[in-house]
Amino acid sequence: MRVATWNVNSLRSRLERVIEWLQTSGTDVCALQETKVADDKFPVMAFEAAGYEVAFHGLNQWNGVAIASRVGLADVSVGFPGVPGFGDPTAAEARALGATCGGVRLWSLYVPNGRSVDDPHYAYKLEWLRALRAAATDELAAHPDRPLALVGDWNIAPTDDDVWDPAVFVGSTHVTEPERAALRAFTDDGFTDVVLPRTGPGVFSYWDYQQLAFPKKRGMRIDLVLGNDAFASRVTDARVDREQRKPKGSTTGQGPSDHAPVVVDLDV
């Protein structure tokens, strides 16, 4: 089974590219983030026409997560128990979606950005990660032998190897010790980064749109696949498809997301 995660930065503006990539890449299950589409506008038909079932969670034009699968899609869960909201008054955000596909449990996650360390969004990010950890460990305890992966845009570079120049990021979100500690806590609970051992360090998944960051290889590794033992032990390969960060052609409307898909092959 081929599983992927991709922050598409608007599904509707890139729908043809996403559907075409699902098919040509041979992806069986794909978690999507930043779909930027409310549920009543989700392009269900395009996925079904391509042979994929799809579950989605979008409240407005921000955030939004989905899971597309051609190997079954069951037990869909929206958010997770205890997921915090943001703002005053507190509002729910569409950042987590779970589903079981071909015997594999996946959570499609769009971790809050944090914006800056002195912004309320940063405290929200850490609280969101605490709540996610509690929910994930509960699910892990309930189904210890079922393959489970927490996949998506974690908005955290795990180490300094995961940014193109650590000096540029001093004082920024994504690299602070509290964020990295929150990520490492998942490792303590039994979740493993299954991609890094297959790619080696320095293989990024995100490049800013500005200042030619992609051709200059100025990226970050923030899109992660963390699997439990049952998931990690079945991984046979993993890669980042950098081709999808490139423009598709000379015509307009075919631009890339600022993230590339992360792909994992499983022996299931």
Add this chain to the structure above:
DNA sequence: ATGACCATGTCGCATGGA
């Protein structure tokens, strides 16, 4: 050249992204 931000809602510009 992979090439000098992009997406949303809404129609000029605010907001979010990292």
